[in-house]
Amino acid sequence: xxxxxxxxxxxxxxxxxxxxxxxxxxxxxxxxxxxxxxxxxxxxxxxxxxxxxxxxxxxxxxxxxxxxxxxxxxxxxxxxxxxxxxxxxxxxxxxxxxxxxxxxxxxxxxxxxxxxxxxxxxxxxxxxxxxxxxxxxxxxxxxxxxxxxxxxxxxxxxxxxxxxxxxxxxxxxxxxxxxxxxxxxxxxxxxxxxxxxxxxxxxxxxxxxxxxxxxxxxxxxxxxxxxxxxxxxxxxxxxxxxxxxxxxxxxxxxxxxxxxxxxxxxxxxxxxxxxxxxxxxxxxxxxxxxxxxxxxxxxxxxxxxxxxxxxxxxxxxxxxxxxxxxxxxxxxxxxxxxxxxxxxxxxxxxxxxxxxxxxxxxxxxxxxxxxxxxxxxxxxxxxxxxxxxxxxxxxxxxxxxxxxxxxxxxxxxxxxxxxxxxxxxxxxxxxxxxxxxxxxxxxxxxxxxxxxxxxxxxxxxxxxxxxxxxxxxxxxxx
Ligand code: GLN
Numbered sequence: 001x002x003x004x005x006x007x008x009x010x011x012x013x014x015x016x017x018x019x020x021x022x023x024x025x026x027x028x029x030x031x032x033x034x035x036x037x038x039x040x041x042x043x044x045x046x047x048x049x050x051x052x053x054x055x056x057x058x059x060x061x062x063x064x065x066x067x068x069x070x071x072x073x074x075x076x077x078x079x080x081x082x083x084x085x086x087x088x089x090x091x092x093x094x095x096x097x098x099x100x101x102x103x104x105x106x107x108x109x110x111x112x113x114x115x116x117x118x119x120x121x122x123x124x125x126x127x128x129x130x131x132x133x134x135x136x137x138x139x140x141x142x143x144x145x146x147x148x149x150x151x152x153x154x155x156x157x158x159x160x161x162x163x164x165x166x167x168x169x170x171x172x173x174x175x176x177x178x179x180x181x182x183x184x185x186x187x188x189x190x191x192x193x194x195x196x197x198x199x200x201x202x203x204x205x206x207x208x209x210x211x212x213x214x215x216x217x218x219x220x221x222x223x224x225x226x227x228x229x230x231x232x233x234x235x236x237x238x239x240x241x242x243x244x245x246x247x248x249x250x251x252x253x254x255x256x257x258x259x260x261x262x263x264x265x266x267x268x269x270x271x272x273x274x275x276x277x278x279x280x281x282x283x284x285x286x287x288x289x290x291x292x293x294x295x296x297x298x299x300x301x302x303x304x305x306x307x308x309x310x311x312x313x314x315x316x317x318x319x320x321x322x323x324x325x326x327x328x329x330x331x332x333x334x335x336x337x338x339x340x341x342x343x344x345x346x347x348x349x350x351x352x353x354x355x356x357x358x359x360x361x362x363x364x365x366x367x368x369x370x371x372x373x374x375x376x377x378x379x380x381x382x383x384x385x386x387x388x389x390x391x392x393x394x395x396x397x398x399x400x401x402x403x404x405x406x407x408x409x410x411x412x413x414x415x416x417x418x419x420x421x422x423x424x425x426x427x428x429x430x431x432x433x434x435x436x437x438x439x440x441x442x443x444x445x446x447x448x449x450x451x452x453x454x455x456x457x458x459x460x461x462x463x464x465x466x467x468x469x470x471x472x473x474x475x476x477x478x
Contacts (some may be wrong), residue, residue, distance in 0.1 A: 084121065092138055124153065177427075185450075190216045191439045210309075316362070318360075321358075441455075
């Protein structure tokens with residue numbers, strides 16, 4: 001975990017282009033690291049054949065003197081809710097056990113077009129419902145910094161994989177915090193881009209209005225390169241937005257000097273553990289030294305954001321999971337004797353308890369008697385939140401706070417009470433509800449050596465600015 005296994009992504013690609021190293025060597029190195037780190041259970045499956053085939057092809061093109069892509073030969077790991085060719089995609093759910101996708105996610109295609117190679121699929125909470133990977137139907141991933149603790153979730157396998165350097169970067173999804181919170185728990189960089197910047201096509205839907213794809217990486221520069229390769233309009237996802245005209249990797253123009261930054265007071269409560277407070281204060285000092293002015297502001301609707309998310313999220317989940325009906329794909333009950341039973345038994349056997357809980361809550365809040373009381377009100381709160389963020393960004397360039405209210409918790413600590421688990425997202429869900437980009441940066445460690453994350457939030461579609469400031473802060477925190 002010393003950061004020594006892989007070079008920065010652009011350097012790896014240059015080394016492959018110049019023949020210093022072959023794609024095959026890189027892919028095999030990654031397989032070796034995965035094998036050595038098996039006890040952490042970060043990986044669900046290895047894409048051995050396809051990865052080696054792709055490496056061979058890239059190496060042959062290099063031999064011909066061809067121009068390879070910007071990620072030539074760079075191995076990466078995808079959360080197992082990204083459809084990929086050359087292996088199963090399970091979303092860590094029994095209902096998709098051994099499911100082989102007929103096509104792959106747009107983002108995977110775009111990364112591959114620049115030479116990147118998907119070597120493995122990472123563990124997650126089934127269907128990305130959770131904050132610890134304990135909702136995975138396969139196994140729980142262990143935190144690389146302390147094996148008795150969770151890596152966070154739901155992209156916990158991806159985060160642990162990057163912290164263990166099984167590959168130089170990974171892909172995750174963030175519907176309510178699932179990239180940022182595990183990045184914070186594992187001590188790496190996790191970016192949730194603006195809603196719509198990266199195509200959701202080919203990524204198993206959780207809550208479609210807040211689902212976002214993003215990188216987990218060892219540096220802001222690496223995360224920026226992944227976004228630059230993957231971002232932009234996709235005809236297969238009608239919610240995708242135009243990418244910025246300038247590259248996401250060109251960040252020199254952004255400096256915190258003279259900028260106004262706001263610490264969100266709702267994310268800095270009295271009850272916050274002292275070590276997280278101290279890490280945040282230290283980051284504030286560094287930002288002040290960089291020339292920024294830091295003030296504290298309140299966004300009054302924020303305390304409602306978690307409740308709002310846990311109404312809107314399940315509503316969309318209940319709709320999205322309706323497609324797993326034991327008819328088209330996925331688990332089919334062998335016990336069913338009628339069509340009705342085929343639906344109910346396949347779903348009852350295939351879904352885990354968290355998916356069932358969310359389907360029931362979601363169906364309830366959408367039902368005609370309760371729609372106004374729950375779903376409509378949650379949407380009203382969402383609008384208020386968007387307005388409050390917009391207002392804040394009229395005055396401030398960047399909003400900050402910790403990424404999570406705790407460091408990595410113990411395996412089993414929060415499994416008995418779903419509410420306790422949901423509270424882990426209290427600082428992340430608002431960015432999803434409002435669509436704004438947010439990033440988690442490592443900002444120190446607690447006394448027990450567990451990493452602490454700092455969250456930066458920028459206005460919608462200002463992802464370049466967010467990355468620019470993040471890079472400056474990352475440097476200052478080193
Ligand atoms: N932990 C949150 C949840 O359980 C967020 C999940 C996510 O972002 N995929 O819903």
